[in-house]
Amino acid sequence: MELLLVLGLPLLGALLQAVWGNRPWAAELNASMSLLTLLGAAALTAKVISLGPMTIWSELFFIDPFNVFLVALTALVGFTTALFGRVYMRVEQERGKLSAGRLRLYHSMYQMFMFTMLLALTTNNVGILWVAMEAATLATVLLVSLYRTPSGIEAAWKYFILCGVGIAQALFGTILLYLAAEKVLGAGGSALLWTHLHAVQDQLEPNVLSIAFVFLLVGYGTKVGLVPLHNWLPDAHAEGPTPISAVLSGLLLNVALYAVVRNKVLVDGALGTHLAGNLMMGFGLLSVLVAAFFLSRQKDVKRLFAYSSVEHMGIITFAFGMGGPVASFAGLLHMTAHSLTKSAIFFAVGHATQKTGTQMIDQIRGLIHTSPVVGWGLMLGAIAILGIPPFGVFASEFLILTTAMQQQPWATPILLTGLAVAFAAIFSKAQAMVFGTTTAQRLPHPPAVFPVFVHLVIVLILGLYIPPYLAGWYRAAARMIG
Amino acid sequence: MSVPITSQLIDLMAALLLLIAFAMVSQRRILRLIHLFAFQGLVLSVNTFIVAIAIHRPELYGSALLTLGLKVIVLPWLLHRLIDRLNVRWDVETLLNIPTTMLVGILLVILSFNLALPISQLAGTITRGTLGIAMASVLLSFLMMITRRKAVPQVIGFLAMENGLFFAATSATYGMPMIVELGIALDVLVGVFIFGIFFFQIRETFDSLDIHHLEKLKDRG
Numbered sequence: 001m002e003l004l005l006v007l008g009l010p011l012l013g014a015l016l017q018a019v020w021g022n023r024p025w026a027a028e029l030n031a032s033m034s035l036l037t038l039l040g041a042a043a044l045t046a047k048v049i050s051l052g053p054m055t056i057w058s059e060l061f062f063i064d065p066f067n068v069f070l071v072a073l074t075a076l077v078g079f080t081t082a083l084f085g086r087v088y089m090r091v092e093q094e095r096g097k098l099s100a101g102r103l104r105l106y107h108s109m110y111q112m113f114m115f116t117m118l119l120a121l122t123t124n125n126v127g128i129l130w131v132a133m134e135a136a137t138l139a140t141v142l143l144v145s146l147y148r149t150p151s152g153i154e155a156a157w158k159y160f161i162l163c164g165v166g167i168a169q170a171l172f173g174t175i176l177l178y179l180a181a182e183k184v185l186g187a188g189g190s191a192l193l194w195t196h197l198h199a200v201q202d203q204l205e206p207n208v209l210s211i212a213f214v215f216l217l218v219g220y221g222t223k224v225g226l227v228p229l230h231n232w233l234p235d236a237h238a239e240g241p242t243p244i245s246a247v248l249s250g251l252l253l254n255v256a257l258y259a260v261v262r263n264k265v266l267v268d269g270a271l272g273t274h275l276a277g278n279l280m281m282g283f284g285l286l287s288v289l290v291a292a293f294f295l296s297r298q299k300d301v302k303r304l305f306a307y308s309s310v311e312h313m314g315i316i317t318f319a320f321g322m323g324g325p326v327a328s329f330a331g332l333l334h335m336t337a338h339s340l341t342k343s344a345i346f347f348a349v350g351h352a353t354q355k356t357g358t359q360m361i362d363q364i365r366g367l368i369h370t371s372p373v374v375g376w377g378l379m380l381g382a383i384a385i386l387g388i389p390p391f392g393v394f395a396s397e398f399l400i401l402t403t404a405m406q407q408q409p410w411a412t413p414i415l416l417t418g419l420a421v422a423f424a425a426i427f428s429k430a431q432a433m434v435f436g437t438t439t440a441q442r443l444p445h446p447p448a449v450f451p452v453f454v455h456l457v458i459v460l461i462l463g464l465y466i467p468p469y470l471a472g473w474y475r476a477a478a479r480m481i482g
Numbered sequence: 483m484s485v486p487i488t489s490q491l492i493d494l495m496a497a498l499l500l501l502i503a504f505a506m507v508s509q510r511r512i513l514r515l516i517h518l519f520a521f522q523g524l525v526l527s528v529n530t531f532i533v534a535i536a537i538h539r540p541e542l543y544g545s546a547l548l549t550l551g552l553k554v555i556v557l558p559w560l561l562h563r564l565i566d567r568l569n570v571r572w573d574v575e576t577l578l579n580i581p582t583t584m585l586v587g588i589l590l591v592i593l594s595f596n597l598a599l600p601i602s603q604l605a606g607t608i609t610r611g612t613l614g615i616a617m618a619s620v621l622l623s624f625l626m627m628i629t630r631r632k633a634v635p636q637v638i639g640f641l642a643m644e645n646g647l648f649f650a651a652t653s654a655t656y657g658m659p660m661i662v663e664l665g666i667a668l669d670v671l672v673g674v675f676i677f678g679i680f681f682f683q684i685r686e687t688f689d690s691l692d693i694h695h696l697e698k699l700k701d702r703g
Contacts, residue, residue: 125659125661125662127658127659127661127662127665127666128661128662128665130662130665130666131662131665131666131668131669132665134666134669134673135668135669135672138669138672138673138676141676142676142679145680145683148683148686148687149687150687150688150695153680153683153684153687153688153696154695154696154697156680157633157680157684157693157696158696160676160677160680161627161636161640164640164673165624165627165640165643168620168643168644168647171647171666172620172647172650174658175647175650175651175654175655175658176601176654178651178654178655178658179601179604179605179654179655180604182655183604191659192658192659192662205604207600207601207604208601208604211600211601
C-alpha cells in the first residue's frame with residue numbers, strides 16, 4: 001500500500017503535469033505531489049524499520065533497509081527541490097528564458113524522473129532495474145536541453161549518447177548475470193529476482209559473474225560519473241536548469257551507485273574473492289584524484305560543483321569497495337550527507353546565478369551584500385561539502401579515512417591528496433563569490449531559503465549526533481551490503 | 483553426425499547478422515542504412531522464431547513478434563518519417579578510409595570470438611556458438627557510432643547495438659524474461675522519439691546535423 005503511494009504518486013504527477021504543467025499553479029502541484037510522495041516514503045520506511053526486509057506483489061518489489069533509506073532520501077530531496085524549483089523556474093519564465101510549453105515538459109519530466117528513480121530503487125528484478133535506469137536518462141535528457149542553447153543541446157546529446165552506450169554495457173552485464181542465474185534457478189522471470197539470486201549466490205558460476213560485473217560496473221559507473229566515464233556529467237549539470245542539476249547530482253548518481261552495489265553483493269557471494277571491491281576501489285580513487293585536479297581549472301560555478309560530485313561519488317564508491325560494516329556504514333552516511341549538501345549548494349548557486357545573470361565564477365562576487373541568506377547558504381554549503389567539522393561530511397570522511405588506514409593503508413595518501421586539492425580549489429572560489437565587492441542585484445522573488453537550510457541543518461545534525469534509530473538503520477543496511 | 487536443420491538455420495542467421503553489421507559500418511547512404519537496420523531486425527526476428535520452434539518455448543514467439551513489430555515495422559517507419567521531415571533522405575556521408583575501418587572491424591570480430599569463448603562454453607543453449615557473433619555485432623555497431631559524423635547514422639548505430647545485445651541475450655539464454663524485454667522495448671521506442679526531437683533541435687540550432695558542432699564544451703575542461 002505504501003509502495004503504491006511511493007510509485008503511483010509520481011507517475012500520476014507526471015500525467016497530471018503533462019496536461020496542466022503550463023498552468024500558473026503547476027509548480028505548487030509539483031511540490032504537493034512531491035510532498036505526498038515523501039509522506040508515502042516515510043510510511044514505507046516506518047514499516048520496513050519495524051517489520052524488516054519484505055517482498056511485495058509476488059516478489060516484484062523488494063524493500064530492505066538499504067533501499068528504503070535511499071527511497072526516503074530521494075523523496076526528501078525530490079520535495080525540497082520542487083520547492084526550490086517553484087521559485088527558480090518562475091524567475092526563469094519571467095525573464096523569457098522558458099515558454100509555458102517547456103515549463104510543462106519540465107514539470108512532467110520532473111515527476112517522471114522521480115518515478116523512474118523510485119522504481120529503480122524498489123524493484124526486485126535486476127532487469128527492471130536496468131529498464132528504470134535507462135528510463136531515468138530518457139526522462140532527464142530533454143530537461144538538460146530545456147533552454148535550447150547550442151551548449152545545452154550539445155550537453156544533452158553527449159549525455160544521451162554516452163549514458164546510452166554506457167548503459168548498453170550494463171545490459172550485457174545483466175544478460176550474463178541471467179545466463180549464470182538460469183543454470184541454477186531455471187529459466188523464466190524468477191531468475192532475475194534479486195532475492196532469489198541472493199539466496200543462491202554461492203552457486204552462481206564465478207567466471208561468468210566476474211565478466212558480468214566488469215560490464216555492470218562500467219555501465220552503471222558511467223551514470224555514477226566514475227572517471228574515466230564521467231565526461232557527460234559536468235556538461236549536463238552545467239547546461240540544464242539548476243533544479244535538475246540538484247537532482248542529478250543529489251539523487252541520480254546515488255541510484256546508479258545503488259545498482260552497482262546491489263550487483264556487487266551477488267558477485268561477492270559467487271566469487272568469494274575481493275575482485276569486485278578492488279575494481280570499485282580503483283575506479284573510486286581515480287575519480288577522487290582526477291576530479292580534484294580538475295576542480296581548480298573550472299570557471300563555471302555549476303561545473304565546479306559537478307566535478308565535486310564526481311569526487312564525492314569516487315569517495316563513496318571507494319568506501320563500498322572497501323566493504324565491511326564500518327566502511328559501508330560510512331559510505332551510506334556519506335551518500336546521505338553528500339546528497340543533502342550538494343543539492344543545498346545547487347539551490348544557493350541557482351539563486352546566485354539568477355541574481356548575477358552569469359555562471360562564471362569571476363563574475364559572481366559579493367553575494368553576501370545583496371542577499372545574506374544566499375551568500376551564507378553557499379558558504380556553509382561549501383564548508384560542509386569540503387568536510388569541515390561539525391558537518392556530516394566530516395564524520396563520514398573521517399570514518400572512511402580511518403577505515404582505509406586500517407584496511408588499505410596505501411590508499412590513504414591518495415584520498416588525502418584528493419581531499420586537500422579539492423579543499424584548496426573550492427574554498428578559495430567560494431570565498432571570492434560570497435565576499436568581495438558585489439555584482440549581484442535584487443530579484444522580485446525572495447529566494448527559496450527553506451530547502452537550502454533544511455538540508456544544511458540535517459547535515460549539521462548528522463555531523464554532531466546520529467540519532468540511534470538512524471544509526472541502527474544504517475547498520476542494518478551496511479549488513480545487507482556486507 | 484548430422485546437424486539438425488534448425489541449428490544450421492540459426493548459424494545462417496548469425497552469419498547474415500555479421501554480414502549486415504559490416505555492411506552498416508561501410509554504408510554511406512542514410513536511406514540504405516535504414517533498410518539495413520530493418521533487415522537486421524527481420525533476421526533477428528526470424529532467428530528468435532527458429533529458436534522458438536527448435537526448443538518449443540512459447541514465450542519466444544511473443545519475443546519474435548515483438549521484434550518484428552518494433553524493429554522491422556515501427557522503428558524503420560519512424561526513421562523514414564524523420565529523414566523525410568529533415569530532408570536528408572538522399573544524404574551521402576563522406577566516410578574516411580573504409581578499408582581501414584573494415585580491417586579494424588575484422589580485428590574486433592576476432593577479439594569478440596575470443597571473449598565469447600569462455601562464456602559460450604558455459605551456456606547450455608543450442609545457440610551458444612553464435613554468442614561471438616552477437617558480441618562482434620555489438621562492437622561493430624560501436625565502431626560505426628565512433629566513425630560517423632552525422633547524427634542520424636550515429637543513432638542507427640546505437641539502435642544496431644541494441645539489436646546486437648538482443649541477439650546476445652537470445653544466444654546465451656534464449657532471451658530475457660518477457661517483462662524485462664517489454665521494458666527494454668519501451669525504452670528503445672521512447673529513446674527513438676527523443677532522438678527524433680533532438681534531430682530537430684540540433685538542426686534548428688546549428689543548421690546541420692553534423693556532430694562536429696557538438697564538440698565545443700570539450701575545450702572548457
